[in-house]
Amino acid sequence: MTMATGRPAQIWISLRRPAITGAVGIVVAVLVLALSGVDPLRALSALVYGSLAPANIADTLNWAVPLVGMTLVAAVPLRAGIINLGGDGQMVVGALAAALTAIYLPVPGPLALVLALLAGAMAGSMLALLAAWGETRFGVPLLISSLLLGYPAAGVASYLVSGPLGDLGSGLAQTAQLPLDARLPLLAGVNGGVVLIVLLCVLVIFIDRRTVFGLETQVRGENRLFASYVGINAPLQTLRLMGFAGAIAGSVGAILVLGAFYRFIDGALLSPGYTWSGLMAALVGRGEPIASVLAGFFFAALQTGGFAMQRETSVPRVFTTMMQAVIVLVLTLRFGGRSGRHD
Amino acid sequence: MIDLISPFLIYSAIQAATPLLLAAMAGVFCSRVGVFNMALEGQMLVGAFVAVAAGYFTHNAYAGIAAAMVGTMVFSVILAAGSTWFRGNPVVLCIGMNLLASGMTAYFLRLVFGVSGTFTNPAIPLIPRLSLPGLAALGPWGAVLNNQTAVTYVSWLIVVLCTILLFRTPIGLRIRGAGENPEAAVALGVDVDKLQFATVVVSGALVGLGGAQLSLGAVTLFSEDMTAGRGWIALVAIMLARDNPVGAALACLLFGLTDALGLRLQSFGLPNQIATILPYVITLVALVAFAKRKRQLA
Numbered sequence: 253m254t255m256a257t258g259r260p261a262q263i264w265i266s267l268r269r270p271a272i273t274g275a276v277g278i279v280v281a282v283l284v285l286a287l288s289g290v291d292p293l294r295a296l297s298a299l300v301y302g303s304l305a306p307a308n309i310a311d312t313l314n315w316a317v318p319l320v321g322m323t324l325v326a327a328v329p330l331r332a333g334i335i336n337l338g339g340d341g342q343m344v345v346g347a348l349a350a351a352l353t354a355i356y357l358p359v360p361g362p363l364a365l366v367l368a369l370l371a372g373a374m375a376g377s378m379l380a381l382l383a384a385w386g387e388t389r390f391g392v393p394l395l396i397s398s399l400l401l402g403y404p405a406a407g408v409a410s411y412l413v414s415g416p417l418g419d420l421g422s423g424l425a426q427t428a429q430l431p432l433d434a435r436l437p438l439l440a441g442v443n444g445g446v447v448l449i450v451l452l453c454v455l456v457i458f459i460d461r462r463t464v465f466g467l468e469t470q471v472r473g474e475n476r477l478f479a480s481y482v483g484i485n486a487p488l489q490t491l492r493l494m495g496f497a498g499a500i501a502g503s504v505g506a507i508l509v510l511g512a513f514y515r516f517i518d519g520a521l522l523s524p525g526y527t528w529s530g531l532m533a534a535l536v537g538r539g540e541p542i543a544s545v546l547a548g549f550f551f552a553a554l555q556t557g558g559f560a561m562q563r564e565t566s567v568p569r570v571f572t573t574m575m576q577a578v579i580v581l582v583l584t585l586r587f588g589g590r591s592g593r594h595d
Numbered sequence: 596m597i598d599l600i601s602p603f604l605i606y607s608a609i610q611a612a613t614p615l616l617l618a619a620m621a622g623v624f625c626s627r628v629g630v631f632n633m634a635l636e637g638q639m640l641v642g643a644f645v646a647v648a649a650g651y652f653t654h655n656a657y658a659g660i661a662a663a664m665v666g667t668m669v670f671s672v673i674l675a676a677g678s679t680w681f682r683g684n685p686v687v688l689c690i691g692m693n694l695l696a697s698g699m700t701a702y703f704l705r706l707v708f709g710v711s712g713t714f715t716n717p718a719i720p721l722i723p724r725l726s727l728p729g730l731a732a733l734g735p736w737g738a739v740l741n742n743q744t745a746v747t748y749v750s751w752l753i754v755v756l757c758t759i760l761l762f763r764t765p766i767g768l769r770i771r772g773a774g775e776n777p778e779a780a781v782a783l784g785v786d787v788d789k790l791q792f793a794t795v796v797v798s799g800a801l802v803g804l805g806g807a808q809l810s811l812g813a814v815t816l817f818s819e820d821m822t823a824g825r826g827w828i829a830l831v832a833i834m835l836a837r838d839n840p841v842g843a844a845l846a847c848l849l850f851g852l853t854d855a856l857g858l859r860l861q862s863f864g865l866p867n868q869i870a871t872i873l874p875y876v877i878t879l880v881a882l883v884a885f886a887k888r889k890r891q892l893a
Binding site for chain 2: 404
């Protein structure tokens with residue numbers, strides 16, 4: 253899509269979709285809230301205040317750390333037109349690998365911390381590569397295998413921490429606590445992993461903008477046939493993109509364990525739905541890293557505001573999950589556009 | 596081993612296969628008409644929720660089933676209209692619908708019933724089991740087919756009807772034509788958009804029926820994301836059978852069997868987390884095995 257050149261009509265065309273989406277989103281939100289029997293204005297202002305007031309910024313950032321990370325997990329392959337639905341599984345194996353490394357590896361704390369992060373990234377990467385390899389070697393669609401692999405991954409992790417590797421004294425499905433010196437420090441109340449996520453964002457944007465690999469990824473995303481004409485090795489590209497995405501997902505899992513929970517707790521990583529919010533954000537940004545990351549941050553603010561809204565007005569905060577889906581759905585529709593090609 | 600392969604195992608397999616089967620039939624029709632439906636998971640979840648909600652308020656399982664079918668058809672309009680007249684990307688639409696279903700059902704679970712997680716209540720009716728005297732006379736192996744819900748019997752009837760509809764009627768020909776070659780179908784006077792819309796919406800009723808079986812058939816409860824990948828497994832069944840209804844039904848039966856086997860193995864001491872992953876593992880193995888065969892044929 254070409255950007256507007258400054259003429260009002262052109263600006264309108266480039267802004268039409270976001271404008272329509274925003275308008276429809278607000279109308280749907282107001283309607284749902286009104287039908288739920290609450291004052292929409294009160295609920296929405298509680299939502300905005302709860303996410304962006306100075307006292308609540310740390311909460312928003314804590315939610316944004318995993319969510320923006322998972323946005324990258326979806327956006328990196330999406331830039332080439334590949335949809336990675338396996339973020340949940342990749343995050344869980346990364347988190348478990350990180351927790352076990354930090355707890356059981358007999359090395360000094362700070363070194364254990366670094367190794368735990370690397371172990372997490374590697375574990376996530378391996379699971380993503382398994383799905384990618386299934387497609388490049390056997391022709392099993394990545395879209396489905398990446399998702400289906402997540403269930404066994406989460407199931408095995410759950411089994412391990414509720415039995416053989418669990419903290420048996422607690423009676424809960426979780427590992428023992430991490431040693432104090434193998435934890436990520438809090439930075440002004442925010443998970444220290446925020447630094448890593450920012451670095452990852454910069455890295456992804458750099459690769460996208462300044463490397464041959466980034467260019468080749470975009471070429472494939474724009475036109476798969478053209479990519480093969482110019483000699484881009486699609487299977488290798490798939491493996492690299494998924495390996496990278498899985499490594500990010502594993503890192504996100506590791507960051508949550510090392511900087512927030514200080515242990516692996518069964519289910520705690522998946523219940524907030526970071527993977528799905530991240531995927532929605534990547535779809536909003538169509539895989540373009542800056543737009544996707546901004547959308548991811550917006551969704552993090554939306555979900556954090558949901559807690560305040562739930563407190564103030566008794567609107568269940570899962571309302572914000574619905575709104576994310578509505579935004580993605582409206583954004584993909586064409587209103588009054590030409591008929592023809594699916595975009 | 597003899598203990599393992601019991602009539603009860605087969606009974607459970609048939610029971611577990613029913614929601615998959617119905618979703619797969621819907622998916623076959625969508626796929627044939629040219630709309631790859633990856634929203635089966637979300638549709639089934641909506642059906643399961645509406646069935647419990649309507650069943651709770653009316654105390655009637657069949658009212659719950661009917662409401663689930665209608666509710667899922669309404670939900671399917673998003674994909675039906677979005678992928679035709681609004682030219683949305685079907686993959687994005689389906690991913691959005693799955694998340695919307697998950698969020699929406701969780702939202703109304705809290706709003707209407709004031710609970711999160713799982714909702715169960717004595718007022719939620721179980722779909723009645725049908726006792727067929729002829730089968731009962733056949734002894735224990737006759738019993739595997741006996742005492743299933745009406746939905747289960749109907750689902751196998753639907754497989755037959757779907758096959759006939761798709762391959763032996765003019766409307767089936769149009770559906771296949773619209774999917775295989777839309778331009779040619781348009782040239783022959785078929786309104787492809789309208790046909791796709793109708794197929795996606797009507798097939799939504801089947802997924803809703805499957806959802807009702809899931810939440811009212813063997814248990815009477817709704818829990819968040821209770822479909823747990825069943826819509827995706829049904830999709831795999833469709834892919835393995837290359838859009839053939841009978842093949843897809845048999846694949847669903849296989850996946851139902853692994854589901855039942857997993858539960859059964861739990862009573863033999865297999866940890867439940869390992870038992871519940873069995874269907875996914877078998878599904879993935881089937882995908883790889885199928886892909887290998889395709890490779891050799893090529």
